[in-house]
Amino acid sequence: MGDYIVLAISCILINNILLAQYLGQCPFMGTSKKMETAVGMAMAVIFVLVMAGLITWMVNTYILVTFGLEYLRTIAFILVIASLVQFVEMFLKKSIPALYAGLGIFLPLITTNCAVMGACLININEEYTFMQALVASFSYAVGFGLALILFAGVRERIILGRVPKPLQDTSIALVTAGVLSLTFFAFRGMV
């Protein structure tokens, strides 16, 4: 049990997927201008990343490794993720319309969110067991949500400040992300 807690902390804070592993930058910059969109994206990622992490783990262990097809991993994973996203979208639309409306356009965008694919690949490269992959996927997704929501909070304040013209928009956002990343850097000594 203790191992899982250490794994969770290291995935959420120390190896934060956005600020330390550099994955998922496009939604990080794209959906962090408003708090609402940031929360929507964070929820959608938690939902899809956990499912994708488990399914790709099973596909890799039971199909690719069994038949010696590891070189097809990239294609297999992207297909799994793309069809999973489609399936989740259809399922939510039919059965939980409120959640579907809440996630809105963020769901299809997740297909090209490299945080999802990246976390799945990390699970395989680190040779996690099924339970470890579950904990790691969930923790990566929570870390993604945490960083995205924090960043959105900061960005909402930046709009009110007076930023020099050349620094405006993406430029100041990147510098802010750097400072945020520096704070997460401080967690390194924890585990």
Next chain:
Amino acid sequence: MAKTLVQEFTKGLWNEIPPFRLVLGLCPTLAVTKSVESGIGMGLATTFVLVCSNVLVSLLRNVIPPKVRIACFIIVIATFVTVVELVMQAYAYPLFLTLGIFIPLIVVNCIVLGRSEAFASKNNLIRSTADGLGIGTGFTLSLGALGGVRELLGYGTLLGKDIMPASFEPFSFAIEAPGAFICLGLMLCIMNLIGSK
């Protein structure tokens, strides 16, 4: 509409240079630019995938049904990424290790899918090739430049050669994650300054 081929190529070098003007493909930009060499390696790998997928998508643009086009584009791109992965593993193993999971992640690089969707699916073969080459070259140059800045500050070297005076203290902040964000942000700021004049 009547842009010449040269214009299709050169727009990728300044007006639409990724990742500065088109804010896409930030993940590899931040992650692999610890040195000039890995930045350019990543740029070239992406360029290869970009040109090949642009060519194939452009050839198939009348065959692919519009409803499932995104899925088709992704399969085309994933195929070429696998090719790059296997070739690199065989002939450039050290680079393959440095770039790590960012090679398979070219599949989800928004630049590649973005060009297939926005350009290659509407334009003919020659134009699409020029577009892929232009954007790819721009991306490689950007990664090389960012890699240069970070390598110079972080290790005091350029392409592995010492060029800073001996009294220079390497500034390891530049090669860590926070430095990546801040260097890219400031470079974007400088580009905006030049562009606004």
